[in-house]
Amino acid sequence: MHDTIPVDEIMVEDVVTAPPDATATDAATLLRDEGVSSVLVARDGEPVGIVTEGDFATQLCERQDLGHVELSAVMSTPLTTVESTASIVDAVELLRSSDIEHLPVVDGGDDNSELVGIITTTELTYYVPHLAHAPSRLEAAPTHRQVRTDTKYERDDWEFEYRSADESTISAGDIARFSKPITDDDVEAFADVTGDTNRLHLEDAYAAETRFGKRIVHGVLANGLISAALARLPGLTIYLSQESSFRAPLSIGDRATAVCEIVEDLGRSKYRVETVVLDGDDTTVLEGSAVVLIDDLPAMATHEGDAAATGSPD
Template sequence: MHDTIPVAEVMVTDVVTAPPDANVTRAATLMRDESVSSVVVARDEIPVGILTEGDFATHLCERADLRDHELADVMSEPLETIAPETTIVEAVDVLRTDDLEHLPVVDDGELVGILTTTELSYYVPHLANQARHAKESDEKAGSLRRQVRTDTQYERDEWEFEYRGDDEETVSVGDVARFSKVLSSEDVEAFAESSGDTNRLHLDGGYAAETQFGERIVHGVLATGLISAALARLPGLTIYLSQESSFRAPLSTGDRATATCEIVERLGDDRYRIETTVTDGDDAVVLEGDAVVLIDELPPEPSAGTESATTD
């Protein structure tokens, strides 16, 4: 999960730097030529500040001419940095708390990399395009992040997704996808209404307390749905062909559940066999099984003006 992945595994190691006495024109040229969104300002190889595209926009509003100013005059300081062993979750907290999009990674005073929301978006998708997508009120399930991924209609802030593979564009044996969310009482009740499975074990706390489980539990098929959610976020258009599942333990209503899908075999014709597991908040296995999927190419994006369904 995200709390075990160090930023050293995802950071960019080829960091673009410039000395404090370099002028702003030099920094702008570096950003353009190197296709980066920031320049780390370093004095004697020690990072002391940073100049980002956002800083450019801010200073352009305040100064008529930036070209001849030294970076020392316009850089953001003091510089917020993190260590290589910092986890992705900890990095996200720093970015959000300090309203940042770039975090230089420093080891024993030496600049060894830089982490941005772009790299993090591959592992925590709801960070993608954070500055361009406004939060919308939704009392039941939090805010929506629209068009975060090309293959899903929307994402929610409280959902977590992680994909580990060599290539973000294609799948291969050994790749792992995880999807995690809390299966709330509202989720269970909505599933009961939509599916017709209104077994009191899932809906009536007093009734469930008298059963062997002692409390309300999540529908088994609803837990299986998290596997479908993880598979839907694989690169390409995922088409479910089969799913075999064994239920190992009950899942309590209100618990966070995590579906893990590992591609273990290519069957040919873009078909793959996938080992599937669902665990509860204590990492106990509640469901395990096997799935076969077809990975097809994504359809082309709708042209401008084409209407598409959205969820509010």
């Protein structure tokens, strides 16, 4: 639905502008008097740059004589713009990819564009809050919580459960479950980090022509949830081996759950683990087995856990 709403339906039409030879003082006065957060710099009606409240904060840190400096020297350029006929989804993606919060709206091509409005994250928040506020460059990722001694941080949309007669030790029959949503950002980040940029995972049109009919999560990314579950077993988990068979594709946006059951104590702190990853409908995505070595946590982690439990900083 949102990709059918054009930008010109929600843009602000009364754009505050100033010429390139106006001073920073002129622009600051416009910001104050007009109650806006940006001034478009336009030459003969064509937008060539922008000055925002953030730009003023940055420039004030670097210049002592900012007031008399011309806008051409401090404006952000080249200017990222969006066509008035583009969808608001396109606008969100432009804001994200360009790491900006103000997007001038134009009619016409690059060589003959006319400024007709401006759209910001504020307008997008009103109309499409779940798009404008999705985890992206526009805002911080989900909050990290440091609640365990064996992991650096946790997130609110991650879930972990450990079923054991004694949660401080490991024995056959123990089960660990780790669950998280696999987002589009996860898939793109995994592709970039590993170099696995198979278009099946990254391009909708391409994936639509495959047997899957849509983009799917990398199989190895799904397999990584097993590592996440094992990392939260009592002690310091060290992978020794992993065998996996892929049974079904995992859809992007689905919530995946890794289930790891300790099935055998191999001695010398080694354990055999049966592993399964399920999608949101409890369909088995992959299954296999692993062998892990469980060492004691480093003394530093144990000390930090004791301090957290007592509320002591030392």
